[in-house]
Amino acid sequence: MTRPYVLLSAAVSLDGYLDDTGPERLLLSGPADFDRVDEVRASVDAILIGAGTIRADNPRLLVNSPERRAARVAAGKPEYPLKVTVSASGGLDPDARFWHTGGEKVVYTTDAGAERLSRTGIAADVVPLGPALGWRPLLEHLHDVRGVRRLMVEGGGTVHTQLLQQQLADELQLVLAPLFVGDSKAPRLFGPGTYQGGRLRLVETRAIEDVVLMRYEPTAPGTGQETSPADRHWLRLACELAVRCPPSSTAFSVGAVVVDADGTELARGYSREAGDPVVHAEEAALAKIDPADPRLAGATVYSSLEPCARRSSRPRPCARLILDAGVRRVVTAWREPDTFVEGADGAGLLVDQGAEVVVLPEFEARAKEPNRHLLG
Incomplete structure (x- = not known):
C-alpha cells in the first residue's frame, strides 16, 4: 500500500495517562514543548485526531506561529495543514472549534456515518469508507487523493493504539511529564493488545523545560507481503x-x-x-x-x-x-x-x-x- 509517513505525537504522565478526569484538560507540558509541537505541525501535510478528542478537548489544531505559517505559504503549501478526523458513527458537533478554524478539513467515516453527517451541514469534506472504518484505506486515500506525505497523529489513545498494533506508525514522539495521575478511570495512551515484537529504536531524547521528549522508531519487519x-x-x-x-x-x-x-x-x-x-x-x-x-x-x-x-x-x-x-x-x-x-x-x-x-x-x-x- 502507498501511505503517508505516520508520526504519532503524545504527552503522558509518569504513570502513562493522557489526562485526568477533572473538568479541565490536564496540561502535561509547558510553553517550550507547545512551541515544539507547533513546529512539528508546521512541517507536516495533515494532522489527525479521533472524534473522541474533538468531543473531550474541543481543539482548534492550528499552527500558531505566523512565521511558520508564512514559511509554509512561501514553500507553496497551504497556510495550515489539512485537519483530519475519524468517526464511525458520524456523531460530531458541527459547532466544535475544529471545523471553524484553520484550513481544509476532512472526516473519514462509514456509509451510515456519512448519511448522518450530511444532515448536520458540517464544514468538512466527508469521505465514507464503506460499512466499516479501516486505517489502511484511510491512509491510502490521504496519500493518493489528498496528496498527504507526512501525517501527524495527535490522538487519542485509541487511535494511537490501533495504528501501532496494525504496524502503521513510522515514528512515536512521546513527551514524559513529571507528574502522576493515579486515576484508573482517566484515559491512558496505549490500550491492551498485540504490538510489534522486539524493542523500539530510540532515535532522540531531549529535555524541554521539565519534560523529556523521546522519539522512537519501530524495528520489526513485516510478514509476507504485508509491509511494516x-x-x-x-x-x-x-x-x-x-x-x-x-x-x-x-x-x-x-x-x-x-x-x-x-x-x-x-x-x-x-x-x-x-x-x-x-x-x-x-x-x-x-x-x-x-x-x-x-x-x-x-x-x-x-x-x-x-x-x-x-x-x-x-x-x-x-x-x-x-x-x-x-x-x-x-x-x-x-x-x-x-x-x-x-x-x-x-x-x-x-x-x-x-x-x-x-x-x-x-x-x-x-x-x-x-x-x-x-x-x-
Missing part, C-alpha cells in the same frame, strides 16, 4: 550501504541488511566489501552470520537491488545463498536490469522456492543513485 514501517527503515539503510561500495564499471553497487523477526539486526554488507572485487552485498552480509543461527528462518533480507539469480564469479548466486540460509522473505528497491546479465530474475527464483519478495519502488531512485554511471 520498519521495512522502510531497513531498506533505507541498505540503500545507504550501497553508497559505500568501491566504484566499478562492471558491477552494481548494492547494500544489504539481514534482520531478525523481532527487529534485531543480524548483519550488514555491501558490494566489494573488504577489498574483494567480486563479493556481492547479500553474500557479504550472510557470511557474517552463523549458518546454524535459528533466527535466519524468520529473518528478512533487505537488498537495495534484487538478489542475483546467475553469476560467473561464484558457484552460487545471492538468491540461492538466501534460500540455502533458510531466509524466506526479501525486501528490495528495484529489479535487476539487463546491464550485465540478460533476463536476470532473482525474485523469480526466490518465489519459485517459496520465499516472499516485496518491492518498495519508492526507494528505487535512491538505490539507483550510486549506479547512475552504469545506467546511462
